[in-house]
Amino acid sequence: MSKSIVRAACGLLILLVVIAGLAACTTMPEPDYASQITESTLQAMSDGDYAAFMQYFSPEAKAAIDEADFNTRSQEIKPLIGDYIDKEFQKTKTENGYIGVYYKADFSEEPEGVTVTVYFEEIDGEMYIAAFGLKSSKLGGE
Numbered sequence: 475m476s477k478s479i480v481r482a483a484c485g486l487l488i489l490l491v492v493i494a495g496l497a498a499c500t501t502m503p504e505p506d507y508a509s510q511i512t513e514s515t516l517q518a519m520s521d522g523d524y525a526a527f528m529q530y531f532s533p534e535a536k537a538a539i540d541e542a543d544f545n546t547r548s549q550e551i552k553p554l555i556g557d558y559i560d561k562e563f564q565k566t567k568t569e570n571g572y573i574g575v576y577y578k579a580d581f582s583e584e585p586e587g588v589t590v591t592v593y594f595e596e597i598d599g600e601m602y603i604a605a606f607g608l609k610s611s612k613l614g615g616e
Contacts, residue, residue: 502566505594507601508575512561512592515606516579520558522548532595532602554612556583561590571595572604586611 511530518526524541531539559580566575572593579588593605 502568504563504566504575505573505601508566508573508592508594509563511594511601511603512575512577512590515592515603516558516561516590519548520552520581522552530601530603531606532597532604535602535604535606551608551613554583555581555588555608555610557581564589569593573601581610584610584612588613 515527515530518524518529522545524544527544528536528539559582561577561579564576564578566573568574572595575592575594577590577592579590581588588608588610591605591607591609592603594601595604596602
């Protein structure tokens with residue numbers, strides 16, 4: 475009788491561990507606003523259009539990136555990965571109060587793709603880019 479209780483308890487414990495693991499792995503859907511904002515930002519970056527690139531950035535992020543810095547970074551990045559082509563949603567997760575949305579993007583000179591990470595924050599009911607990052611084998615980080 476005690477063996478069956480131990481087996482039942484072990485079975486229940488295993489089930490709880492599996493359920494907890496699955497819950498931790500659930501992926502949030504892509505937020506409605508994220509695709510269009512990210513698309514516009516990537517296209518503006520590819521076109522070298524500072525005003526369009528900065529359109530959706532938060533005031534703090536805008537203050538951190540001036541046009542000269544944007545131009546310098548663009549001139550460093552574009553020869554490595556080329557022109558933006560398309561993106562595919564990967565995942566969304568919340569981190570430190572920000573909503574991180576991850577994409578795999580195709581660029582003309584980066585056959586392995588580029589991981590695009592966009593962190594959004596809400597300010598006065600509107601969503602803004604708080605941080606924007608690119609990683610690839612040519613850019614580093616992957």
